[in-house]
Amino acid sequence: MTLIVSELSKSFEDKKAVNNVSFELSQGEIVALLGPSGCGKSTLLNMIAGLEKADAGIIKWHGNDLADIEVHKRNFGLMFQDFALFPHKNVFHNVAFGLKMQDKNEIEIKTRVREVINLVGLSDFETRDVNSLSGGEQQRVALARALAPKPELLMLDEPLGSLDRALRQRLLEELKSILRETQQTTLYVTHDQEEAFALADKIIIMDRGNIIQIGSPNQIYRQPASVFVANFIGxxxxxxxxxxxxxxxxxxxxxxxxxxxxxxxxxxxxxxxxxxxxxxxxxxxxxxxxxxxxxxxxxxxxxxxxxxxxxxxxxxxxxxxxxxxxxxxxxxxxxxxxxx
Amino acid sequence: MNMGNGKEKKQTNRQWLFWLLPLSFFVIFYFYPLGNIFALSFSRSETGVLVPFLDAIQSNSVQNVLSFTVWQALLSTLLTLAIGLPGAYLFGRFKFRGKNLLRALTGVPFVMPTLVVAAAFNALLGPRGWLNLGLMDIFDLSEPPIRFINTLGAILLAHVFYNTTIVLRMVGDFWGRLDPKLTQAAQTLGANRWQSWWGVTVPLLLPAITAAALLVFIFDFTSFGVVLVLGGPKFSTLEVEIFYQTISLFNLPMAAVLSLIQLFTTLGLTIIYTRLSNKLSRPLKQRGRKITQSKLLGWRQKTFGATMIGLMVLLFVTPLLALGVRSFTRLDPDKRQTVESVQSGFTTDFYEELSVNSRDSYFYAPPTSAIQTSLLYASATVFFALVLGFPAAWALARYKKSLASRLLDPILMLPLGTSAVTLGLGFIVALDSPPLDLRTSPLLIPLAHTLVAFPFVVRSLTPALRSIQPVLRKAAASLGASPSKVFKEIDLPLIGRALIVSATFALTISLGEFGATALVARPEFPTIPVVIYRFLSQPGGLNYGQALALSTILMVVTTLGMLAIERLRIAEVNEF
Missing domain, CATH: 2.40.50.140 (Nucleic acid-binding proteins)
Known part of the structure; x- marks a missing residue:
């Protein structure tokens, strides 16, 4: 297994955000973490990214414990819920940021930035100010920025959350084809069962810090493990x-x-x-x-x-x-x- | 299209209605006296208007004053940033016990009158201050070992003491709302601490840092009381030189030239500032403190926190504390004997002595009457500043892009950079003959104070008014609220905090203002700072003690005034 999370726990001021969570993720797999807001899925993501320290439990990547590896050395991409684009940089420099951190030379950076910008369909936007972009365009820049350094694991935190329905539908399809095309190992956090069903190979359902059910979209729909799961998927x-x-x-x-x-x-x-x-x-x-x-x-x-x-x-x-x-x-x- | 344009035109025409009052005030009480004093000054010059300028620029002493003014302002600003930026980080990113108290305490120096600040440092580090007394006692010295007063260090330290709160508030507040996800994003993209600091945090903080630094620089550049009292005769800034030229030498042309140099320098800085802040500021999503602030964790953060808290307490709290304690302490007046004879004990002599007219002076004023005078002037200033400042802020907020707003915005800031001495003199010269014979009017001083408070009022009200989303007013109107109801139910509660801040500024500025008051005040009705200065300029331990006692009273009055305004609660006030 590429990523192994075992018995991970995290509390905030006596409130258990993540409670004894274990799951696995293999190479090229897209896994959705599905649950209502406040169920602990973002905290779980932050712990895997290294932005949050776990109280207990182990996260292993290709067999190595990640506990002492700092955020910037993990080479995991994280696409934030509201994108967190750098407002003082244009589209090109936002996307190039991760490559610069890898000390790539200018030609390499230019080539790779062009490549991902094309991939997300923003070819003419390189010099645009990110503050002037629409929600959908910002979402693509954020995706391009996370993809550019070729992260070994891509994590997406409610990436389509703030978009309107029609745009969400279209971007969901595009996202799916981009992830499949690049065989990107992906962890996708969402509260929307439609997104999870459409995108994921495997769905992990969480409620109040606990994993309730793990299975393929089909299994989950056919055999919801509990009333909570049944209600949650409609x-x-x-x-x-x-x-x-x-x-x-x-x-x-x-x-x-x-x-x-x-x-x-x-x-x-x-x-x-x-x-x-x-x-x-x-x-x-x-x-x-x-x-x-x-x-x-x-x-x-x-x-x-x-x-x-x-x-x-x-x-x-x-x-x-x-x-x-x-x-x-x-x-x-x-x-x-x-x-x- | 046409209809839209017509409506817009009507709208921009209406803005003059708001400008009517503040602009008339500015013309009558700023431009008229200032123009008058400049005209008079240059008419005294036998060599015309231009020659005094050339003389001044070529004069060695003026060059020295000018370069010292810039030099000390630059040093003070850098020092203020050196303390203020780590402090802003602590306040912006962390929560800890006693934070609100510490934050409030760091703000107290800013509203303290310069003379009180000077007295406070005197009480702590002066020849008869605590530190020297202690050292003399411990090491059996007959002379105070620390020579702090009348050094550049004293000026710099007082400036840091005064202005650090500007950095703490402007940068700290900004930092506290900066989305931590931006740095996290940089880290997930492979940036280490250093890279994410220089690549993301610093560029985003830059507008706030520049704004704070510029404001601090302007305050240091126009510094008067601190330099006069703590710097002594060796040091002279432009403002102090204007004072000497006007009062001691009566060289009005030179004073006018120096005033103009100071005025245009600050005007230039203000214009650069507005340009820069427009260029640097970016639309940022603001975050709640819950997300941006965390507890101090790990030994690194804890050491940092403890060091900064200790430093801030030492810098901002001890001088004022020393002042209060010292004003109640009796020292054996004879210090030429052995060290053992320096005895200290509790006394209220200095306070009792205040109400004794020991020198039978005609201009003697008991402290109660000085306090009364000060409070009356201060209340009038608060009233004028709000009545005049509010419509100006309203017009600036509503008609943000109109030509009038763009032109008038920097002009309203002019009093900040205007020599208080020149302005005071202008008042005397221009407002002493009909139709404006205000020389004996009790309104003269509050009007002068209002001019100084005006920029602060406008600066704190305008952003608050601008931040009200128009849709809120529309929503209220659609729910049946009349325009006056909309104002009462929407605008007033949302700008409540800013109104309180403005009123506090006006109050404290009036209570502490010294430069203009010293010239304009009628000698039989002095304000507290004027009386303090009278005591300080007379020799002897008793006078010194009385100055400290009265400074302590002023400190208490200022603090009580601030608390009283906080209590007023103009509608429901929330901090955002």
């Missing part, structure tokens, strides 16, 4: 349940499940496994409470047996106040989760 239909033998009791009714040990559980009802109409074995009826048009699909909220359930569909849906029939296959649509 799966909101969660019911209380009680397992008895090969059945689970919920307010919606009793369903057959694969064998589980008895007791109280949480049951996730996957919206993507529910169909409008009566084509699947288990049928439910409810009243449409709310309906909102989202462009490519429509979201509705249904009240059934006193529970609020959210679904989205491409089809025409009944209006607010009308009755609706839905059906599902319990083995596919229900997922038992641990209570957290």
């Amino acid at each position: 799966l909101s239909n969660i019911l209380d349940g009680k397992i008895k033998g090969s059945e689970v009791e919920t307010l919606l009714g009793t369903f057959p499940i694969q064998n589980r040990s008895p007791g109280d559980v949480k049951v996730l009802l996957r919206p993507d496994r529910v169909v409008i109409g009566e084509s699947l074995p288990f049928k439910l009826s409810g009243q449409v409470i709310d309906k909102s048009f989202r462009g490519e699909n429509t979201r509705i909220r249904i009240e059934s047996q006193g529970l609020m359930l959210d679904f989205s569909s491409f089809e025409d849906l009944p209006n607010v106040g009308e009755q609706i029939q839905i059906s599902l296959d319990p083995f596919e649509a229900f997922q038992i989760m641990r209570k957290d």
Whole structure:
């Protein structure tokens, strides 16, 4: 493994920011650290970069402990949340900064700066004042600056956070192709599950300083480990349940499940496994409470047996106040989760 | 397009409404007296206007005065930066216990009248000061071993004592809001401490450092009281020379020439400063103290912190403390006997002696009446300075780019560089005949003080007013607030802090002003500094003690005045 983080902890004034965190990162891999703001992901990033000292735990890079290696000797690139571009330098000199620190000669610097500036699509911007750039342009300069010294590990801290939706979509695609093209080992911090799903080979979900789940985007979406993860990635239909033998009791009714040990559980009802109409074995009826048009699909909220359930569909849906029939296959649509 | 232009024109025309009052004040009480005194001075010259200039420039003594003025100002500024910059780093980047107190204490010297500062150093390092007394006691000496008063060192130290707070505040505040991520970014890109310091931190701090250094230089360049009292007859700055030429020699043409040299030098510096600050300043994201400041960690930072705190306490707190203690200390007057006979003890003699008119002087003023006079003048100054300064600041903030603003901005700073002595004399000469016969008016002194306070008021109000985002006013208006309500609910609370700072400046300047007051004040109604100077210029331990006692009173009055203003709480005041 290229990067090994083991049992890392950090507190700020009695508040645990990072709690006993361990994970690994291999060469060329893009890993996303996903979690709500304040979950400790930026602190984790700062510790790996060397900007913050860990209270306990080890960070190893190609087998070497990083504890005594100073920030500027690590050759890790860090792209800051609001870019931290040097306001007293133009685009060229911002991008050239890291290369100058490596004592490269002028020709090398010029060539490499041109190369990365082209890569991020800012060819005509070399002499521009960074303060006059738009948010999207600043983001590209920041990326170019972090990439220029060819960092062994690139870390991005909410790089698209402050941009508008359309720009974010476009830059996300560009970022992905740039990282893939250069086979850049990357650690990407975000609170946006869409960004993480679109970009990462592996996602690490954090909450209040702890790692909750590590897996591929597909695994995380298919098998969220807890109610927190499910909620965080947008799966909101969660019911209380009680397992008895090969059945689970919920307010919606009793369903057959694969064998589980008895007791109280949480049951996730996957919206993507529910169909409008009566084509699947288990049928439910409810009243449409709310309906909102989202462009490519429509979201509705249904009240059934006193529970609020959210679904989205491409089809025409009944209006607010009308009755609706839905059906599902319990083995596919229900997922038992641990209570957290 | 046309409509827009018309509206804009109407808008810029309206700015003259705001300028009306402050400009009239400036014309009547600055340009008119100054023009008058210059005209009178040159009319006395038998050789025309130009010859006194040539004489002055060719004169050896003037060249000496000029070069000494520049030399001491340069040295003082460098020393002030040498202490102020590490201090600014400590205040800007770290939090520690007692920081606010220390910060406040370092600001006290700045608002202390020059005579008090001089007296404080006298009490600490003078021939009868604590240090000499202590050393004489320990080593059985009959002469004070430290000869500090009347040396260049005394002038420099007093200037450092006075002006370091400018660097601490201007650079320290700026540093405290500088995004630490910028240096971190440099480090992740491979820059070591040294490289990120010179490549990122210094260039970004440069506007604040230049601004502070220039202001310090102007203060040192026009220094009067410190040089007069601590420098003694050996040293003379331009301002002191103007004083001598005017009062002792009555060589008005020479005094006028020297005033003009001083005036244009400071004007030139101010213009360079505005140019530079426009060129150097960059839009920076400001950060909260929570992000930028940390505790002192590790032995390196702790040693640094302890050293700086110790140094600052030594420099800024001990002299004032020495002054207070010394004013309550009796010393055996006969020091020619053995050292054992130098006895000290607690006494209130100096204070009691203040209310005794021992020399039956016609111009004697008991301390209570001097305090009363000073406070009355100071309150009037605060009132005038705010009433006149506010509209000027408003116009400068609102019509930032208009021609009027660009022209008037540096002109408003002129009183800073104008010789107080010349101005005082101008008042006497110009305002003594109808239609403006103010010679006996009690308003004369507050008006003179207002002129000196004016630049400070405008300088602290304008940035505060500029920093209010117009959208806030629009938001308030859209919520149904009338223009006067908008002013009351939005502008006033947001500039509350700056208003308090302005009022404090006006108050302390008035309480401590000496140069102009010495000339304009009616002898039977002296202000505290004038009385202190009377005591200091008379020989004897009792007079010295009384000067210290009255200085202590002035120090207390100044501090109480500052606290009273802080208490006023013009709307809800927050520090940003």
